[in-house]
Amino acid sequence: MKIGLEVHVALPTKSKLFCSCSMADTDEPNSQICPICLGFPGAKPMLNEAAVSSALGIAAALHCNINKEISFVRKVYFYPDLPKCYQITQMEGAIGSRGYLEIEGKEVRIRRVQIEEDPAQIVREGMLTLLDFNRSGTPLVEIVTEPDITTEEELRAFIANLRSILYYLGVDINKEIKADLNISLAEVRVEVKNVTGIKSLIEATRFEIERQAEAIKNGEEIARETRGYNEKNKLTESLREKETDEEYGYIYDPDLTTFEINGIEHAKAVYITEVSQRLTEGTDVDPKTIKEMTMLDRRALGLINKFNGKYKLRSVVHGMQRFQKYAGNLNAADHKIEKSIALAEKGVAITKEMIQDIAEGKEVKVKYEKVGNAELDDMIKKFLDKNPKVLEEYRRNKKTANLVIGIIAKESNLHPKDVARRVNQVLSAY
Amino acid sequence: MRSFVNEFLKLEKPKGYYEELVSEISMLNKEYHAFTNINSKMIDCAEGSIPFSSKANICVKGFETTAGSKMLKGYIPPFDATAVERMLGSGSFSFLGETNMDEFGFGTFGLNTETPARNAFGREYVAGGSSSGAAVATALLKYHVALSESTGGSISTPAALNGVVGFTPTYGTISRYGLIDYANSLDKIGVMARSSGDARIAFDIVRGKDRYDTTCSVEKINGNKKTKLFVVKELMEKTEKRVKASFSSLLDKLSSDYEIREISSEILSKSIAPYYIIAMAEASTNLAKYDGYKYGLQYEGYNKRYNDFFTEARSSFGDEAKRRIILGTFIRSESVKAKYYTKALRIRALIIKEMSRILHEGFIISPTIPIPTPKISEAASLTPLENYAIDIFTIPPNIGGFPHITFPYGYMDGMPLGAQVITEQANDYAVLDFVSDWEEEFEYRYKHDVGSL
Numbered sequence: 048m049k050i051g052l053e054v055h056v057a058l059p060t061k062s063k064l065f066c067s068c069s070m071a072d073t074d075e076p077n078s079q080i081c082p083i084c085l086g087f088p089g090a091k092p093m094l095n096e097a098a099v100s101s102a103l104g105i106a107a108a109l110h111c112n113i114n115k116e117i118s119f120v121r122k123v124y125f126y127p128d129l130p131k132c133y134q135i136t137q138m139e140g141a142i143g144s145r146g147y148l149e150i151e152g153k154e155v156r157i158r159r160v161q162i163e164e165d166p167a168q169i170v171r172e173g174m175l176t177l178l179d180f181n182r183s184g185t186p187l188v189e190i191v192t193e194p195d196i197t198t199e200e201e202l203r204a205f206i207a208n209l210r211s212i213l214y215y216l217g218v219d220i221n222k223e224i225k226a227d228l229n230i231s232l233a234e235v236r237v238e239v240k241n242v243t244g245i246k247s248l249i250e251a252t253r254f255e256i257e258r259q260a261e262a263i264k265n266g267e268e269i270a271r272e273t274r275g276y277n278e279k280n281k282l283t284e285s286l287r288e289k290e291t292d293e294e295y296g297y298i299y300d301p302d303l304t305t306f307e308i309n310g311i312e313h314a315k316a317v318y319i320t321e322v323s324q325r326l327t328e329g330t331d332v333d334p335k336t337i338k339e340m341t342m343l344d345r346r347a348l349g350l351i352n353k354f355n356g357k358y359k360l361r362s363v364v365h366g367m368q369r370f371q372k373y374a375g376n377l378n379a380a381d382h383k384i385e386k387s388i389a390l391a392e393k394g395v396a397i398t399k400e401m402i403q404d405i406a407e408g409k410e411v412k413v414k415y416e417k418v419g420n421a422e423l424d425d426m427i428k429k430f431l432d433k434n435p436k437v438l439e440e441y442r443r444n445k446k447t448a449n450l451v452i453g454i455i456a457k458e459s460n461l462h463p464k465d466v467a468r469r470v471n472q473v474l475s476a477y
Numbered sequence: 478m479r480s481f482v483n484e485f486l487k488l489e490k491p492k493g494y495y496e497e498l499v500s501e502i503s504m505l506n507k508e509y510h511a512f513t514n515i516n517s518k519m520i521d522c523a524e525g526s527i528p529f530s531s532k533a534n535i536c537v538k539g540f541e542t543t544a545g546s547k548m549l550k551g552y553i554p555p556f557d558a559t560a561v562e563r564m565l566g567s568g569s570f571s572f573l574g575e576t577n578m579d580e581f582g583f584g585t586f587g588l589n590t591e592t593p594a595r596n597a598f599g600r601e602y603v604a605g606g607s608s609s610g611a612a613v614a615t616a617l618l619k620y621h622v623a624l625s626e627s628t629g630g631s632i633s634t635p636a637a638l639n640g641v642v643g644f645t646p647t648y649g650t651i652s653r654y655g656l657i658d659y660a661n662s663l664d665k666i667g668v669m670a671r672s673s674g675d676a677r678i679a680f681d682i683v684r685g686k687d688r689y690d691t692t693c694s695v696e697k698i699n700g701n702k703k704t705k706l707f708v709v710k711e712l713m714e715k716t717e718k719r720v721k722a723s724f725s726s727l728l729d730k731l732s733s734d735y736e737i738r739e740i741s742s743e744i745l746s747k748s749i750a751p752y753y754i755i756a757m758a759e760a761s762t763n764l765a766k767y768d769g770y771k772y773g774l775q776y777e778g779y780n781k782r783y784n785d786f787f788t789e790a791r792s793s794f795g796d797e798a799k800r801r802i803i804l805g806t807f808i809r810s811e812s813v814k815a816k817y818y819t820k821a822l823r824i825r826a827l828i829i830k831e832m833s834r835i836l837h838e839g840f841i842i843s844p845t846i847p848i849p850t851p852k853i854s855e856a857a858s859l860t861p862l863e864n865y866a867i868d869i870f871t872i873p874p875n876i877g878g879f880p881h882i883t884f885p886y887g888y889m890d891g892m893p894l895g896a897q898v899i900t901e902q903a904n905d906y907a908v909l910d911f912v913s914d915w916e917e918e919f920e921y922r923y924k925h926d927v928g929s930l
Contacts, residue, residue, distance in 0.1 A: 082554075082555060082556055085771075086766050086771075087554070087555070087556075087772065088536070088542075088544070088549065088552065088554070088657040088658075088766070088772070089534075089535075089536040089542075089554065089556075089558060089654070089655040089656055089657045089658070090556075090654070090655075091653065091654050091689060091690050091691070092691070093688060093689060093690075093691055094691065121762045123761075123762050123765055123806075123809070125765065125768065125783065125784070125787045126783065127768075127770075127783065130766065130771070131765065131766045132765030132766045132768060133762050133765055133766075294810055294811060296761075296762070296806060296809030296810060296811075297809070297814075298758050298759065298762060298809055298818065300661075301660070301661035301662035301692070301759055302658075302661050302690075302691065302692065303691055303692075304691055304692055304694075
C-alpha cells in the first residue's frame with residue numbers, strides 16, 4: 048500500500064500573499080479585499096516576503112533543498128471562487144524540494160514545499176451561491192510527499208510529527224489542515240480531494256484502505272478516479288473518473304519575476320522526537336513523556352530547558368505535569384512553575400490545593416512529611432510492639448489496618464496513602 | 478528640442494479654450510472614432526493644463542475602461558493605473574479621454590473592435606493597431622500626449638500610419654499597474670506625441686519603480702548616442718518595393734551624420750512565430766478572468782451549470798480574441814508545451830542576445846511596416862497569417878524589450894511614412910535624441926490641429 052499526501056496549511060502572516068489586505072479574523076464577508084485579491088483587470092501581484100520567510104522555515108525543517116531562486120506559475124481552471132480563473136502557485140521554482148520527514152525510524156520523502164494563494168470561499172445558502180473574497184489570496188504552503196506512507200499508524204505518526212514541527216514554526220494545523228490523499232493498494236492511484244481536519248484525514252484513509260482491500264478481495268477492478276470525503280457518513284465518494292491528468296496549462300507567471308531568496312531570514316526547526324531523546328538520555332524519564340508534553344506547547348519545552356540541570360529531569364517533568372493537571376495549563380510565571388518543580392524534587396506529594404496556593408501566590412503548606420520505607424516500617428513495627436492486640440484484631444478483621452494507618456499518619460504527619468502502602472505490607476507479613 | 482508641451486505652457490489661452498477643445502474633438506471623433514470616451518470634465522481643468530489621453534486598456538478611476546472589448550462593457554475601474562496617477566499628479570496634465578484600440582490589443586490595424594478608428598490622413602485607410610485611437614488622437618490634436626501601450630508593435634504601427642512619434646520604452650521602465658494585460662512579459666506602456674520632446678516629457682513623468690509592479694525595475698535611463706545605423710537584410714527583403722525605395726531616400730539623408738551598414742541576422746527574421754506563441758499563451762491566461770459575472774459584461778444565466786455559464790458568457794469575445802484564447806490554450810497544453818512554448822522562450826533568449834550584441838554597436842533602423850498604408854477594405858481581407866507578417870519590423874524590439882521609436886520621414890500619396898529606430902535596453906534617451914535631431918530638419922504635417930493657439 049502506498050499513501051501520498053498533499054497538505055495545505057495557511058501561513059501565519061499579517062497580510063495576504065500578493066496584496067496588503069489584512070489576514071485578521073473577521074465576521075464581515077468581503078471586508079478585507081482590494082483590486083489585487085479580487086483579480087481586477089490591470090491589478091498585479093506583489094509578493095509578501097513574510098510568507099516566503101515562513102515557508103522557507105518549513106522547507107528547511109523538512110530537510111528540503113532550498114532553491115536559490117524561486118518563481119511562480121499560473122494554474123488555469125474555471126471556478127467561481129477563483130477570481131483570476133488562474134491560481135498563482137509554484138512548480139520547478141518552488142521554495143524547497145527533495146526533503147524528508149522522519150517517523151519512527153523511517154523517512155517519508157517530501158517532493159516539494161511550495162507557496163500558493165487560496166481562492167475565495169464559497170458559501171451556499173439555499174438556492175444561492177455566495178462568494179466571500181476575504182479568503183482570496185491567503186498564503187498557503189503546500190507540502191507534497193512521495194507515496195512513502197504504508198500504514199495508518201505511519202500516517203498518524205507523520206501527521207503528529209509534521210504538526211509539532213509546524214507548530215514550532217508558528218503554524219497550527221490542528222486549526223485548519225486541508226489535504227489531498229493519494230492511496231493505492233494496487234496499481235491504480237485513487238485521489239481523495241479536499242479532506243479537512245486531522246480526524247477526517249485518518250478516517251478517510253481508513254475507509255479508503257478498507258474499500259480498496261475489499262474490492263481487490265472480490266476481484267473487482269479499482270477505477271482511476273478522484274473521490275471526495277463525506278464527513279457525515281464517514282466514507283469516500285466518487286467525484287469523477289479520470290482518464291488522464293487534469294490539464295491546467297501551467298505557464299510561468301510573467302507578472303512575478305524570479306526572486307532570490309538569499310538574505311530572507313527564517314525560523315529554525317524544532318524536532319520534538321530528537322529533543323526528547325537527547326533530554327532523556329541517561330535519565331530514568333521516558334522520552335515519550337517529554338514528547339507528549341512538549342509536542343504542542345512551546346512553553347513546556349522552554350521550561351524544561353530552563354530548569355533541567357538545576358533540578359532532576361524527573362522532578363522537572365513531574366512538577367510540570369502536576370501543575371498542568373491542576374492549573375489546566377502552564378500559563379504561569381516561571382517562578383510559580385518552579386515552586387511545583389521544587390516540591391517534586393523534595394518528594395512531596397503535590398496536591399491540587401498546593402498548586403492553587405502557588406498559582407495565587409500564597410505560601411504552600413506542605414501537609415505531609417516524607418520518610419523512606421525502612422524508616423516508616425520501623426515506625427509501624429514500634430507501634431505493633433507497643434500494641435500487641437492490634438495484630439490479633441487484624442487477623443479477625445482486616446479493616447483494623449485503617450485504624451493503624453490513621454494513628455500513625457497523625458502522629459508522624461505523613462500522608463495516609465504513603466502509610467497505608469507500608470502498613471498493609473507489614474501487617475500481612477506478620 | 479521641439480516641444481509643443483513647452484510651447485503650450487508659454488502661450489496665452491483664450492477664455493473658454495478647453496470648452497472649445499472638448500467640443501471640437503467630440504465633433505471630429507464622430508468621423509475618426511479616436512476616442513472611446515471623452516472626459517467632459519476636462520472643461521473644468523486647471524488653467525494651463527495640457528490634455529493627455531490614455532489607451533482604453535489603461536485604467537482610469539471612475540471612467541469606463543473596456544480595453545476595446547464587449548466583455549468589459551460598463552467596467553469602471555476603482556483605481557488609477559500608476560502611469561495615469563503620475564500624469565495627473567504632475568500638475569501639468571489633465572485627462573481628456575480614453576482612446577480606441579483593437580480588443581485587448583489584438584490587432585495590427587485597429588479593426589478588431591466594434592467601431593474601428595479611422596486614419597487621420599484618410600478615413601478610408603486603416604489607423605493601425607492596436608493603439609489606433611492614440612495615434613489618431615495625436616494626429617488630430619496639436620497640444621496633447623497619448624499614453625499608449627505596445628505588446629508587439631501596437632505603438633509603432635499606428636504612430637507610423639498616422640504620422641506621429643511613437644515611443645516604446647525598455648520593458649520594465651513604466652509601471653504596468655493598471656494596464657489591462659495582454660501578454661505581461663511583453664506589455665509596455667509608452668507615449669505618442671507630435672514631437673520627441675513631448676514624448677520625453679511624458680516619459681519622465683510616468684517612468685520609474687513602482688511597488689505595485691514587480692517587473693518595473695528600470696530606474697536609470699541613458700542616452701548613449703550611436704554613430705552606426707544597421708539595416709537588417711533579411712527583414713528588408715520582405716519589404717514592398719515602393720516602401721523600400723522611400724526608405725532608401727531616408728538612409729541617403731541620414732548618411733551624412735551616420736555610418737549606414739547592412740547586416741545579416743537570420744534569427745531576427747524568425748521572431749514572429751515565438752512572439753505570437755508567447756503572446757497567445759500569456760493572453761489566454763489573462764483572458765480567463767472574464768467570465769461574465771464579476772465586472773463588465775453581466776451574463777444573467779445564473780441557473781446554468783458553471784461550465785455552460787462560462788462558455789456562454791465568454792462567447793462575447795471578438796473573433797481575434799477567441800482565436801488567441803484557443804491557440805494560447807493549445808500552446809500551454811502538456812502535450813505540446815515543450816514543442817512550442819518552451820522553445821519560444823528559448824528563441825526569445827537568443828533574439829535578446831543577438832540584438833544586444835548588435836545594438837551595442839549601433840542603432841537598428843527600418844521602415845515601421847513593410848507595406849504602404851492599406852485601405853480598411855484591403856486590410857479586412859488579409860488572412861490572420863498575412864496580418865501577423867506585417868509586424869516583422871516591430872516584433873524584434875518588442876519581444877526583446879528594447880526601446881524603440883517611430884517617426885514620420887516622408888509622405889507617399891498623401892499618407893505618412895514611418896521609420897523605426899531601436900537601441901539597447903535602458904538607452905531610451907538615445908532614440909528620443911535621434912528623433913529630436915531629425916525634427917531639426919524635417920517638418921511633420923497634419924490635416925487637423927485641434928486646440929491650436
